[in-house]
Amino acid sequence: MPNYLESTSDILFSDIKSSSYSPRTWPAGLMTTSMTALPDQETGQIKMLHVHIVRFLESSGVAIFISGSHGVTDATGFYSFINHWASETRALLTGVPAPEISVCFDREVLVGGSADARAEVDNLLRVITMTPSPEAISMASLSPVERNKTIHASTPTVDRQGCFYRIGHDRLEYLRDRMQKCTVDGTRVSINDVLSALIAKTVSQAQFANMAEPLSSLTKPSDRAHLHYVAIACDCRHRLGISDMNFIGNVQYIPMTTNPIKMIIQATTFETLVKVAVSIRHAVDRVQAPQIRAYFDMTKQHPGLFMCPAIMVPKYGLRTTISNQSRFGLYDIDFGHGAADFVTSRPTRFTDIVSILPARPPSRDVYVSITDTPAVLESIRSNKFWRRFADFVY
DSSP: OEEEEEEEOSOHHHHHHTTTGGGGGGGGGOOOOOOSSSOOOTTOOOOSEEEEEOOGGOOEEEEEEEEETTTOOOHHHHHHHHHHHHHHHHHHHHOOOOOOOOOOOOTTTHOOOOTSOOOOOOOHHHHHHOOOOHHHHHHHHOOOOOOHHHHHSSSOOOOOOEEEEEHHHHHHHHHHHHHTTOOOOOOOOOHHHHHHHHHHHHHHHHHHHHHSSSOOOOOOOOOGGGEEEEEOOBOOOHHHHHGGOOOOOBBBOEEEEEEEHHHHTTTTOOHHHHHHHHHHHHHHTTHHHHHHHHHHHHHHHOOGGGHHHHGGGGGGGEEEEEEEEETGGGOBBBBSSSSSSSSOOSSSSOTTTTEEOOSSOOOOOOOEEEEOOOOHHHHHTTHHHHHHHHHEOO
């Protein structure tokens, strides 16, 4: 059974709303699990789902914390579950049965049949996911409980804070159009490409400026320690043609690319930014069904290497993983009283992961959630190019 909790708070919803939903105003104990779920105190097992519903003072509103296991499903599956749960709850209130849905748990749909085309997996992805190391093999051999304990213990949490920015859709269109004029090979860049590039460059510049031990040299392009690694979390269902199957599980093939750190830390201009955006676009364009099937073939053949990325990625000097959750219909979720006023991810996460979240419709703006040290966050806030596009929220 999931970890399910209901409680009340002496905080008015209006107080949280007036603070732009700053986590400093949230009820204490709202989040009932850490980033890496630890075993339940009573059962000793890891719960696949944690839910905490908090009712605010004078029935002024409700906060719902929902945390699922990323090892079980990706964001598409996670939000599909929440949407269906909301539909069933709404049905109890209205008396109108929720629409029936069918789901698929068969991972064989990811690899298809022997007649389906395969192609060589992107080399960078293959190296990162399939390079064995003693540390990766040791971590993979642990039980899920012991592995999560180890990951939790090794995750720095002291002196880590979250911050939130809002970027207007009109600004993103302007940024894309200006950068499109700077491309030299005719590559068409998307709003997601340019936003990802802006995030990666801004955050990496701030991290580099606050390194405790600066890199001794930036002239070794083949040395991972002198490269910036950027990954874009990508749902591959539509590329595999299985979007209509409601597959619940992980269908992430992570497009990734690297650039020399000396290029990333250059002052941000439209010209320097477009280089990063184009490299991201090329990485995303390489994600096609034949490569995806070959990748899942590879992971199926080597199930013991799933911890390799956790060991390989930190070898890069700077790292940015971007998770764009702006298209998952977060404000379509309705438990019976309308859409939420505000939806966000955990405000403090791993420092290498940046989330893009939607503003409440009809706005097409997005939020950007970043976690790092106070010094890095202050460097981001003082970045003049970033401030041209991003408004600080909290």
